Amino acid sequence: xxxxxxxxxxxxxxxxxxxxxxxxxxxxxxxxxxxxxxxxxxxxxxxxxxxxxxxxxxxxxxxxxxxxxxxxxxxxxxxxxxxxxxxxxxxxxxxxxxxxxxxxxxxxxxxxxxxxxxxxxxxxxxxxxxxxxxxxxxxxxxxxxxxxxxxxxxxxxxxxxxxxxxxxxxxxxxxxxxxxxxxxxxxxxxxxxxxxxxxxxxxxxxxxxxxxxxxxxxxxxxxxxxxxxxxxxxxxxxxxxxxxxxxxxxxxxxxxxxxxxxxxxxxxxxxxxxxxxxxxxxxxxxxxxxxx
Numbered sequence: 001x002x003x004x005x006x007x008x009x010x011x012x013x014x015x016x017x018x019x020x021x022x023x024x025x026x027x028x029x030x031x032x033x034x035x036x037x038x039x040x041x042x043x044x045x046x047x048x049x050x051x052x053x054x055x056x057x058x059x060x061x062x063x064x065x066x067x068x069x070x071x072x073x074x075x076x077x078x079x080x081x082x083x084x085x086x087x088x089x090x091x092x093x094x095x096x097x098x099x100x101x102x103x104x105x106x107x108x109x110x111x112x113x114x115x116x117x118x119x120x121x122x123x124x125x126x127x128x129x130x131x132x133x134x135x136x137x138x139x140x141x142x143x144x145x146x147x148x149x150x151x152x153x154x155x156x157x158x159x160x161x162x163x164x165x166x167x168x169x170x171x172x173x174x175x176x177x178x179x180x181x182x183x184x185x186x187x188x189x190x191x192x193x194x195x196x197x198x199x200x201x202x203x204x205x206x207x208x209x210x211x212x213x214x215x216x217x218x219x220x221x222x223x224x225x226x227x228x229x230x231x232x233x234x235x236x237x238x239x240x241x242x243x244x245x246x247x248x249x250x251x252x253x254x255x256x257x258x259x260x261x262x263x264x265x266x267x268x269x270x271x272x273x274x275x276x277x278x279x280x281x282x283x284x285x286x287x288x289x290x291x292x
Contacts, residue, residue: 016220019093020084026074027141033068034138040064072134077101079221081140081148087222088176089152090133090140095217098194102218104155104174105130111167119163129154152179177229186234189227196227207235209244225263232267235283242281246271 040060075081078101079092092103100106108130112123132154136147155171156179162168165188172180173195183189186207191198195218199210209231214224235242246264248256261273269281 015216016085019079019220022094023078023080023082026071026078027080027138030068030071030075030080030138033064033071037061037064037068075137075141076103076105076134079103081137082221085220085222086176087226088148089155089174090137090148091174091221091223093218093221095194095215097215097217102195104133107170107174108133111170115163115167122158122161122163125158129158152176172230175226177226178233180226180230180233182230182234182237186231186238186240189231189234196223198227198231200231202240205239206241206243207231209242211247211249213249225267228267232281235281239283241283242269242279244279246273246275246277246279 076092077094079090082088082090082092089104092101094101108126112126112130115126116123129151133151136144136151139147140151152175156175159168159171159175160181162171165183168181169188187202189198190200195215197211197213199213201208201210212224212227212231214227232242234240246257246260248260257273257275257277261271261277264271264279267281269279272278
């Protein structure tokens with residue numbers, strides 16, 4: 001089983017570090033632009049400008065504000081405000097292989113457009129949440145965790161009231177694994193798309209997990225962990241065992257097996273720590289805190 005797969009030309013650590021660097025740069029650019037607005041207003045006030053003159057199209061204040069507003073999009077594109085290595089509502093990145101960013105704002109806007117006619121009230125809630133997400137990103141990035149909690153709660157609410165399973169799945173992908181809705185049919189968690197591939201089969205009371213392969217562009221953000229958490233919760237709800245083999249594909253050095261083994265143990269698996277070793281998880285199992 002593997003959490004993800006990365007092309008040999010770019011180690012997973014390098015991609016994760018690049019993602020964080022882009023995120024930090026986007027935040028710094030936004031904060032610099034915001035500070036420039038304040039400084040420009042102070043200079044304008046000290047120079048004795050009338051307030052209405054500051055709002056003219058070519059005034060320094062207007063130009064500084066336009067620069068700041070243009071940088072808001074970068075906050076979404078690079079997942080500013082998200083926890084490092086932990087998937088959540090603000091997580092995301094620009095996926096170069098697709099030429100498009102993956103972020104909550106885009107998902108909300110797309111769903112609001114598609115369901116505006118069939119579910120207008122729900123679509124309005126999505127548009128409100130999209131604006132709230134934009135406003136939350138810089139606050140979350142400087143340490144406001146309350147705004148993240150509120151945003152996640154609102155996201156969960158619109159996810160649970162989605163008009164169909166397709167919309168629910170799109171929104172669920174932005175939630176932490178411990179909050180994702182458990183599907184009635186566990187086989188619906190089998191998937192292969194631009195974000196992640198989850199391969200498993202069900203035999204009687206057992207899920208035979210083959211692999212969880214995360215898009216290389218999103219490795220290191222915690223998406224694989226969120227997917228496994230949801231699968232484990234679904235298996236618990238359906239009283240199913242999960243078994244598999246320890247076959248890492250995300251890296252090929254000597255540390256791959258121990259890293260994957262530790263990852264599995266953190267989710268309640270008993271692990272035979274060797275290449276190809278068996279992993280097994282009983283329903284409602286709890287990780288053993290004792291060292292192994």
